[in-house]
Amino acid sequence: MAYLAFGLRTSGETASDAGRANAVKGAAVAAAPGSLSIRERAIKTTQVGRAPTYAYSQAKPGKTAEPPKVVARVATTSIYVTISDLSRVGKVIDAVVKAGADTTNGLTFARRRPAARPEP
Numbered sequence: 001m002a003y004l005a006f007g008l009r010t011s012g013e014t015a016s017d018a019g020r021a022n023a024v025k026g027a028a029v030a031a032a033p034g035s036l037s038i039r040e041r042a043i044k045t046t047q048v049g050r051a052p053t054y055a056y057s058q059a060k061p062g063k064t065a066e067p068p069k070v071v072a073r074v075a076t077t078s079i080y081v082t083i084s085d086l087s088r089v090g091k092v093i094d095a096v097v098k099a100g101a102d103t104t105n106g107l108t109f110a111r112r113r114p115a116a117r118p119e120p
Contacts, residue, residue, distance in 0.1 A: 001112050002089045005046070005105035006096050007078040015050050015073040022048075022075035025100045032095040033081050036088060047078035078105060084112070 008025050012018035026045070033043050053072040059065035079101075083089055089107070 001110045002083040002086055003106075003108040003110070004081045004083060004089065004092060004096075005078060005107075006081075006093075006101040007047075007076060007103035007105055008101050009074060009076045009103065011053065011072045011074045013072060015075070018073040018075035019050065022077055026077040026079070029077075029096050029099045029101045030079055032099040032101075033083075033092050036091055036095055038081060038083060038088070038092065042082040042084075044080045045077060046080045047076070049076040050074070051076075078103075 006029075008022065008029055010018055010021040010025055012021055030043055030045065034040060051074050052070040053074055054068040055071045056068045057066045079096075081092060081096075083092055086109075093104075093107075
């Protein structure tokens, strides 16, 4: 088994703009593994976030810096895919990147069934 975690990040002038753009991009990214016959139940959205992006000014000599200003909003989504056929891992990675994923949060391999423990 392989477990692939990836994400995407979009920005906009407002949180709503960023969220809408992220939803469109996220739908395409989440659908990408399905185009390779990965079952829908193996694809899960695990995190959705919103945050401001700040611009900081430099203090002039003898003066206090101005407070940071919000210049944009960012929306993020994390998606997790379980892949049972290891020969498809590279194709899934290629498909999600082509669809717009811009962050790889991890790739983990595991046995489908734990090995039997030897008796003491």
